[in-house]
Amino acid sequence: MEAVKLLADLKNIAGEQGLPVMGAAILDGDMKTLQLEGVTDTLKMALVFGFPLSRAVLNTVKDGPNQLYFHHYRQANYLLDRVALRIGYELEEKGFRAIPVAASQVIGWEDQQGHVSHKELAIKAGLGWKGRNNLLVHPEYGSRLRLVSVLTDLPVDAAPLLQEFKCGGCSACMNICPAGAIKEDPADFEHVSCFEMLKEFKRQGRTSQYICGLCVKVCPGKKDAGNKSQINNRG
Ligand code: B12
Incomplete structure (x- = not known):
């Protein structure tokens, strides 16, 4: 099967399962990876998929993470991981190799890293830009987009x-960040202050994982459900 046709099929599969965004990136030499020594010599492509978190759920996040957001965040990760698993299976069935990388798994605790940076790959795939909040900003979904990647040897020209x-x-x-970690220039983002704030939220017992959600909530993108709900409110 032609790679381009397979890519279109994979996009459909992901779309049907609830991930509307897909992009392809090449893993070039300067990309930092963890525990993937040798793997990226052959698996040089990454398919990156995105799931937009619910605006309504994010809007319940007031001064830090709550249980509703935590549950939603976890379900989004499960969905991303399940679809990545299915995409990996489809690729292998068609004779390619594929490694689905977890949506949210920390491998290197010292400097807080996953196997690969989904955000960096999504930027390389042209899905958006690195925003002031240090997150991927997608033109339609803003920073609401949670990400997952599948590394593969499918020969596609990204x-x-x-x-x-x-x-x-x-x-x-910048205005809403409770840690003051976000600055004018994304390069000045203060990872450590952000992380300290998330640790504090966890200490307070708000959720059992390091999440916040405020800089995501205020960056919903253009695909805004606001207008529709105003019409509904009117009757
Ligand atoms: C570990 C992790 C975190 C850690 C640290 C993040 C980090 N390293 O930057 C903590 C817990 C703080 C965190 C916070 C958040 N995260 Co997070 N996180 C990850 C994870 C699992 C790995 C990130 C990674 O490997 N980065 C690669 C390295 C090289 O990151 P880097 O930014 O390019 O490099 C910097 C760090 O290594 C830093 N650094 C160096 N030393 C140290 C030491 C410490 C203690 C820290 C904290 C950082 C640090 O300096 C490097 C250069 O600037 C990814 C999933 C993934 N596999 O991509 C999600 C991910 C990046 N997170 C995400 C999100 C949304 C969040 C939060 C909003 C939490 C939430 N869900 O409510 C906040 C937002 C913080 C922000 N505004 O940037 C999303 C981003 C989606 C998007 N649209 O961009 C991802 C992609 C998860 C996903 N599946 O969608 N996260």
């Missing part, structure tokens, strides 16, 4: 649409 920084003067994430 032709990334280059997405330049389009946050403009928006400083909603």
Whole structure:
């Protein structure tokens, strides 16, 4: 089967299962990976998929993470992982190799790293830009998009649409961040202050994982359900 046709089929499978966004990236030499020594010599492509978190759920996040967001976050991760598993299976059935990388798994605890950075891959795949909040900002879904990647040897020419920084003067994430970790320039993002805040939230017993959600909530993207609900409210 032609790689382009297979890619289209995979996009359909992911879409049918609830992941509307897919992109392809090439893992170049400067990409940092953990515990994948030798693997990326042959698996040089990554398919990146995205699931947009619910705006309504995010809107319940007021001054830090709550149980509703935590559950939603976990279900989003399960869905991402399940679809990545299915995509990996489809690729192997067609004679390619594939490694689904967990949506949210920390491998290197010291500097808080996964096997690969889904965000970096999504940026390489042209899905969006690195925003002021240090997250991938997708033109339609903003930072609500949670990500997963499947590494593969499927020979596809990734032709990334280059997405330049389009946050403009928006400083909603900077204003809402309880840790003061977000600065004007994304390069100045303070990882450690962010992480300390998440640890504090966990200490307070809000959730059992390091999450927050505030900088995601204020970056919902253009695909805004707000207008629709206003019409519904009117009757
Ligand atoms: C570990 C992790 C975290 C850690 C640290 C993040 C980090 N390293 O940057 C903590 C717990 C703090 C965290 C916080 C959050 N995360 Co997180 N996280 C991850 C995870 C599992 C791995 C990240 C990774 O490997 N990065 C690679 C390295 C190289 O990251 P880097 O930013 O490029 O490099 C920096 C760090 O290593 C840092 N650093 C160096 N030393 C140290 C030491 C410490 C203590 C820390 C904290 C950092 C640090 O310096 C490097 C250069 O700047 C990914 C999933 C994945 N596999 O991609 C999700 C992921 C990045 N997280 C995500 C999200 C949404 C969040 C939160 C909003 C939490 C939440 N869900 O409510 C916050 C947002 C923080 C922010 N605004 O950036 C999403 C981002 C989606 C998007 N649209 O961009 C991802 C992709 C998960 C997913 N499946 O969608 N996260």
